[in-house]
Amino acid sequence: MPERRTYRIAAIPADGVGQEVIAAGRQVLDAMAEQSAVVPAGAPGTGLMPEAEAGGASEGPFGFEWTDFPWGSEYYAAHGVMMEPGGLEQLRGYDAIYFGAVGWENVPDHVSLWGLRLNITQNFDQWANVRPVRFLPGIEPPLRKADRTRLDWVVVRENSEGEYAGLGGRNLSGRGPGNEVAVQTALFTEKGCERIIRYAFNLARTRPVRKVSSVTKSNAQQYGSVLWDDVFKRVSADYPDVQTESVLVDAMSAKFVLHPEDLSVVVASNLFADILSDLGSALAGSLGLAASANLNPERRFPSMFEPVHGSAPDIAGQGISNPVGAISSAALMLDHLGLPAAARRLEHAVETVTAAGCSTRDVGGTAGTQEVTDAVIEALRLSAVPLGTP
Numbered sequence: 372m373p374e375r376r377t378y379r380i381a382a383i384p385a386d387g388v389g390q391e392v393i394a395a396g397r398q399v400l401d402a403m404a405e406q407s408a409v410v411p412a413g414a415p416g417t418g419l420m421p422e423a424e425a426g427g428a429s430e431g432p433f434g435f436e437w438t439d440f441p442w443g444s445e446y447y448a449a450h451g452v453m454m455e456p457g458g459l460e461q462l463r464g465y466d467a468i469y470f471g472a473v474g475w476e477n478v479p480d481h482v483s484l485w486g487l488r489l490n491i492t493q494n495f496d497q498w499a500n501v502r503p504v505r506f507l508p509g510i511e512p513p514l515r516k517a518d519r520t521r522l523d524w525v526v527v528r529e530n531s532e533g534e535y536a537g538l539g540g541r542n543l544s545g546r547g548p549g550n551e552v553a554v555q556t557a558l559f560t561e562k563g564c565e566r567i568i569r570y571a572f573n574l575a576r577t578r579p580v581r582k583v584s585s586v587t588k589s590n591a592q593q594y595g596s597v598l599w600d601d602v603f604k605r606v607s608a609d610y611p612d613v614q615t616e617s618v619l620v621d622a623m624s625a626k627f628v629l630h631p632e633d634l635s636v637v638v639a640s641n642l643f644a645d646i647l648s649d650l651g652s653a654l655a656g657s658l659g660l661a662a663s664a665n666l667n668p669e670r671r672f673p674s675m676f677e678p679v680h681g682s683a684p685d686i687a688g689q690g691i692s693n694p695v696g697a698i699s700s701a702a703l704m705l706d707h708l709g710l711p712a713a714a715r716r717l718e719h720a721v722e723t724v725t726a727a728g729c730s731t732r733d734v735g736g737t738a739g740t741q742e743v744t745d746a747v748i749e750a751l752r753l754s755a756v757p758l759g760t761p
Contacts, residue, residue: 373431375408378708380435381465381673385443385487387682389471391690392697395744396469397437399698402748403705403713404434406755430712438465442487444475453478453486459494462673467704470677471697475684485537488677492530493537495672497665498563499570500528500644501703502679504651507660507695508726510734514654516631524634526651527574528644529567530665532558533595535641559595559640564602570668571638572610578635582614583607586623586639586647599640620647627651652679657733659693662700664707676704690739693731695721698747720750 382397384390407430440461442454453473462468468491473483491497503525506517516522536558544551568585575583585603589596600617607615618626620643626633627650639647652661661679678696686692698721705714724746730736731743738746 375432375434377434377436378466379438379464380704381438381440381462381468383440383442383468383487384471385473385682386445386475386483387472387684387687388680388692389443389473389678389682391687391692391740392678392694393469393471395694395740396697396701397435398744399717399747399751400435400701400705402751403717406751407434407713408432409755430710433708433710433713443473444478444483447478447483447486453483454490459491462491462495465673466708468673468675469701469704470675472678472680472682474682489535489537491675492665495667495675496531496669497667497672497674498529498531499567499664499666499668500530501574501664501666502526502528502644502648502651503662503699503703504648504655505660505662505699506655508722509728510656510660510725510730512654512656514628514631517655520632522631522634522655524631524651525574525578525636526644526648527567527571527636527638528648529563529638529640531641532560532563533641557592557595557640557642559598561598561602564599565606568599568603568606568638571636572606572613575613575636576610580614580635581612582616582633582635583610584623584634584637585615585617586620586637586643587617588620588643590619595640603638623647624650627654648679657693658696659731659733660695660699662696662703664700664703666707674704674707676700676707690741691732692740693733694740694744694747695725695731698744716751716754717747720747720754723750 382393384393442458447453473487474480506512506522534557538556538558539554541551541553571583575581587596587599589600603617627647637647649658652658658680663677663679665675667674678700680696683692702714702717705717724743729738729743729746731738
């Protein structure tokens with residue numbers, strides 16, 4: 372029997388339903404750890420996380436050592452900051468970060484976001500944000516084309532600069548009411564564009580359809596977007612086996628609805644990919660289904676895994692939040708940790724549960740958070756077989 376590997380995970384549930392879905396994801400991951408001694412190794416890659424498959428680690432028994440961090444809006448109310456001083460240094464040594472959702476009425480949104488989530492992604496150079504758009508069986512999506520067409524694409528988001536670089540300021544308030552000026556500068560560097568575009572091309576090479584769709588607004592943004600377009604054209608020459616297209620963001624929004632079957636890997640700037648990935652998740656049925664990975668592909672810092680949805684104050688504490696986004700984010704984390712077979716088992720378990728009609732209210736079901744979580748764990752139990760079983 373291979374030696375058991377233990378992964379150190381920093382858990383930051385943060386606010387609202389983030390606390391509920393991270394608890395659900397941890398239950399699932401701990402159940403998988405208990406089963407890992409009897410689940411056979413060896414599973415193909417998923418075509419979602421090429422950087423996870425590069426190490427070729429064999430699978431066997433594994434476990435998780437969890438550390439909880441109480442940062443978020445409640446922490447802000449008590450201490451005046453979203454994260455304690457020195458928090459980044461505390462996180463640095465972990466294998467991964469499992470994040471819930473941030474935001475509450477006691478903290479302005481820009482303070483909560485920059486004080487915690489963006490504080491981590493920016494300082495840990497988690498420059499690749501991967502957001503799969505998955506149409507799960509048993510979930511009735513608003514996009515009717517999904518009834519007759521297999522739809523499966525991934526949004527790759529530049530996660531370190533662009534429109535979220537935090538450059539700019541507010542000035543001239545001294546001139547009196549109505550005279551203040553705000554300047555928000557989008558940052559596009561050749562290095563930042565190239566590394567995320569290459570990531571998208573490498574990802575496309577692992578997928579059934581080798582195609583990369585680049586999204587900009589270069590007809591109106593003649594500097595940053597045009598630089599992106601130039602880098603995309605140059606990098607694409609190194610990948611003659613991958614189809615390419617360059618699409619304006621407004622046209623791509625329409626394409627998500629009208630011709631999603633043409634999509635495989637969509638790469639875009641921080642703002643455009645943020646919006647488009649939410650649109651894709653809504654077309655698949657709910658933001659509650661959407662997973663994401665904030666990656667530092669060089670592994671100089673820990674990467675962070677989180678559901679796409681927000682803290683949802685309107686349903687927080689009621690036990691009805693959808694845990695699928697957090698559980699699917701856990702699958703991305705397993706990929707990153709070098710456990711692709713476990714990741715595939717978890718994805719299959721989620722599909723089994725949704726296909727059986729066990730789902731939360733946001734996608735038309737009646738199950739609560741714990742019911743869905745228990746069903747996923749049961750599906751995992753049923754799929755576990757002793758090592759050596761043919």
